[in-house]
Amino acid sequence: MSREIRIATRKSALALWQAEYVKARLEAAHPEVRVSLVPMVSRGDKLLDAPLAKIGGKGLFVKELETALLENEADIAVHSMKDVPMEFPEGLGLYCICEREDPRDAFVSNRYENLAALPAGAVVGTSSLRRQAQLLARRPDLKIQFLRGNVNTRLAKLDAGEYDAIILAAAGLIRLGFGERIRASMGVEESLPAGGQGAVGIECRTSDTELHQLLQCMNDADTAVRVSAERALNRHLNGGCQVPIACYAVLENDELWLRGLVGQPDGSQLLRAEGRAPAAEAQALGVRIAEDLLAQGAGKILADIYGEAGKA
Numbered sequence: 595m596s597r598e599i600r601i602a603t604r605k606s607a608l609a610l611w612q613a614e615y616v617k618a619r620l621e622a623a624h625p626e627v628r629v630s631l632v633p634m635v636s637r638g639d640k641l642l643d644a645p646l647a648k649i650g651g652k653g654l655f656v657k658e659l660e661t662a663l664l665e666n667e668a669d670i671a672v673h674s675m676k677d678v679p680m681e682f683p684e685g686l687g688l689y690c691i692c693e694r695e696d697p698r699d700a701f702v703s704n705r706y707e708n709l710a711a712l713p714a715g716a717v718v719g720t721s722s723l724r725r726q727a728q729l730l731a732r733r734p735d736l737k738i739q740f741l742r743g744n745v746n747t748r749l750a751k752l753d754a755g756e757y758d759a760i761i762l763a764a765a766g767l768i769r770l771g772f773g774e775r776i777r778a779s780m781g782v783e784e785s786l787p788a789g790g791q792g793a794v795g796i797e798c799r800t801s802d803t804e805l806h807q808l809l810q811c812m813n814d815a816d817t818a819v820r821v822s823a824e825r826a827l828n829r830h831l832n833g834g835c836q837v838p839i840a841c842y843a844v845l846e847n848d849e850l851w852l853r854g855l856v857g858q859p860d861g862s863q864l865l866r867a868e869g870r871a872p873a874a875e876a877q878a879l880g881v882r883i884a885e886d887l888l889a890q891g892a893g894k895i896l897a898d899i900y901g902e903a904g905k906a
């Protein structure tokens with residue numbers, strides 16, 4: 595088969611790492627296939643200092659890549675699953691989810707060992723309302739300060755002394771070779787991750803069935819079912835990665851255990867729900883845990899946040 599696979603990718607270090615990773619796996623499994631990268635600059639990358647909600651909200655990074663697929667300028671787009679919107683455009687779908695890297699949040703600091711070691715009033719950098727809510731619930735004294743940019747930029751801002759500590763996804767740090775910068779991996783009880791965190795997914799045209807077959811070599815069934823439950827929860831709450839929704843599923847034998855959380859950004863309230871179901875009922879489990887959160891008042895918290903984003 596003399597097939598070519600063109601990978602649309604953003605130019606950030608993490609996006610390029612993920613695209614190269616997929617390229618290497620495809621080349622190893624299918625030596626006859628030519629794989630190339632099609633780097634693109636997205637609007638989100640050009641406006642790194644603006645709050646995401648102000649420049650197009652969720653899915654901003656993904657849209658340009660999807661356009662490239664729909665216009666047949668590329669064949670696949672490689673995504674961090676936590677950034678992928680719940681719905682796909684007509685003609686595109688997710689056809690592969692790779693094995694998950696460490697899903698936890700990481701505490702990174704040049705002076706302090708972990709969250710508990712931070713002095714009163716310490717400045718912690720994150721732009722994630724999900725992380726902020728959980729940090730403040732534990733440590734209401736902390737000052738949370740806005741921090742965006744790619745992984746390298748965020749580390750540089752920490753090193754410049756602007757923050758006492760920053761919180762990042764462990765997966766991004768590990769992939770880029772910054773694993774030794776992690777001072778403490780935050781347990782999921784301490785910081786429940788974002789749905790899909792640490793997992794890489796591959797989107798392509800629904801019509802390209804030959805490609806779907808070629809991608810199967812990288813699909814990880816465990817990760818796929820876990821992320822499917824997490825995304826079902828997010829979808830039911832209409833959540834993207836800019837809202838204080840956390841969820842995390844693990845597979846124990848054939849049973850899924852899903853934990854979910856919706857938090858007030860100031861940490862004054864954290865709603866939690868959890869449950870178990872057979873792996874075959876992953877999506878129903880996600881919906882059930884989301885319903886539990888809604889019954890506790892998650893709708894009100896989220897509506898307030900969507901209202902704020904709308905005004906921005």
Ligand SMILES: NCc1[nH]cc(CCC(=O)O)c1CC(=O)O
Nearest residue numbers: 674676762763765766791792793
């Ligand atoms: N929202 C940005 C983003 N998207 C994916 C990752 C990390 C890697 C992953 O979760 O797969 C990050 C950076 C971060 O949150 O620290």
